[in-house]
Amino acid sequence: MPWFAGLFEVSAVARGTLFVMTGASGVGKGTIRAQVMGYLHKSLHYSISMTTRAPRPGEKHGQDYYFVSKEEFEARIARNGFLEHAEFVGNYYGTPREPVEEALDRGLDVLLEIEVQGALQVAERAPDAVMIFIVPPSLSELKHRLLLRGTESLEKIEKRLAQARREMEAAHNFHYVVVNDELGSAVNDFMAVIRAERLRYPRMREAIAQALTHDPEIDAENAVLEETIRKAGS
Numbered sequence: 001m002p003w004f005a006g007l008f009e010v011s012a013v014a015r016g017t018l019f020v021m022t023g024a025s026g027v028g029k030g031t032i033r034a035q036v037m038g039y040l041h042k043s044l045h046y047s048i049s050m051t052t053r054a055p056r057p058g059e060k061h062g063q064d065y066y067f068v069s070k071e072e073f074e075a076r077i078a079r080n081g082f083l084e085h086a087e088f089v090g091n092y093y094g095t096p097r098e099p100v101e102e103a104l105d106r107g108l109d110v111l112l113e114i115e116v117q118g119a120l121q122v123a124e125r126a127p128d129a130v131m132i133f134i135v136p137p138s139l140s141e142l143k144h145r146l147l148l149r150g151t152e153s154l155e156k157i158e159k160r161l162a163q164a165r166r167e168m169e170a171a172h173n174f175h176y177v178v179v180n181d182e183l184g185s186a187v188n189d190f191m192a193v194i195r196a197e198r199l200r201y202p203r204m205r206e207a208i209a210q211a212l213t214h215d216p217e218i219d220a221e222n223a224v225l226e227e228t229i230r231k232a233g234s
C-alpha cells in the first residue's frame with residue numbers, strides 16, 4: 001500500500017483545535033481576544049464562561065458571561081458540566097463543557113480566555129490544546145492597566161496583583177508566550193500562533209491529498225506544452 005493511502009480516508013470534518021489564552025488579570029486578554037475574534041469570527045468559536053461574579057456596568061448575560069448563582073454553579077460542578085473551573089479572588093469561573101465539545105466536533109477551532117489554574121486543568125484534560133500565556137511588559141504596567149480600567153476596588157486590585165505574581169511562575173507550562181506591550185504587536189503574535197497551528201500536519205491531510213490529484217484542464221495544457229517542446233527539440 002503506498003504511504004499516502006491513509007490520506008484518502010480522512011473523515012469529512014477534522015476536529016478543531018482548542019486554543020487556551022491565559023495570563024494575569026488586567027494583562028489584556030479580553031482586549032486581544034476581541035481583536036482576534038474580529039478577524040476570525042467565522043472559524044474561531046469563543047467559549048462564553050460562567051461566573052458567580054456580579055456583572056460590571058454594560059456587561060450582558062450570554063454575551064460577556066453567563067452570570068449565575070453560587071448554587072447553580074455548584075450544581076453544574078456536581079454533574080461534571082465544566083471542562084474546567086476555578087475560584088478566583090472570591091468568585092467561581094468555569095468553561096461549560098458541551099458547547100466546546102460540540103464546536104470542536106463540528107471542526108471549529110475554539111478559544112478559551114481563562115485564568116491560570118483553569119488553564120492548567122485544561123492542559124491536563126486536553127493534552128492537544130494549544131496553551132498561550134500573555135505577559136505584561138512589567139508589573140507596574142499591569143497595575144497601571146487595572147487602575148485605569150477602574151472596574152475593581154483598590155483592595156481587589158491588590159488581590160489580583162498578588163495572584164499575578166504567583167501566576168507568572170507557571171509560565172513554563174505553556175507552549176507560547178505573547179508579551180502585550182504594544183497591542184497591535186501582541187495581536188499579530190497571537191494570530192501568528194493560530195496560523196502556525198492551523199498548518200500542522202494533521203490539519204493539512206486534506207491539502208496533501210488534494211496535492212496528489214490531477215486537474216484534467218492543466219493536464220491537457222501540459223500535454224500540448226510537452227508536444228511543443230518535443231517538436232522543438234527534434
Ligand SMILES: Nc1ncnc2c1ncn2[C@@H]1O[C@H](COP(=O)(O)OP(=O)(O)OP(=O)(O)O)[C@@H](O)[C@H]1O
Nearest residue numbers: 024025026027028029030031145149180181182183
Ligand atoms: N497593550 C495595551 N496597552 C495599554 N493598555 C492595554 C493594552 N491591552 C489592554 N489594555 C487595557 O488594559 C486594561 C485591562 O485589559 P483587559 O480587560 O483586556 O485585561 P484582561 O486580561 O482581560 O483582564 P481580566 O483578566 O481581569 O478580565 C483595559 O483597560 C485595556 O483597555
Ligand SMILES: Nc1nc2c(ncn2[C@@H]2O[C@H](COP(=O)(O)O)[C@@H](O)[C@H]2O)c(=O)[nH]1
Nearest residue numbers: 025049050085086093094095113114115118
Ligand atoms: N478558570 C476560568 N477563569 C476564567 C473563566 N472566565 C474568565 N476567567 C478569568 O477570570 C479572571 C477574572 O475575570 P474578570 O472578568 O472578573 O476580570 C480573568 O483572569 C479571566 O480570564 C473561566 O471560564 N474559567
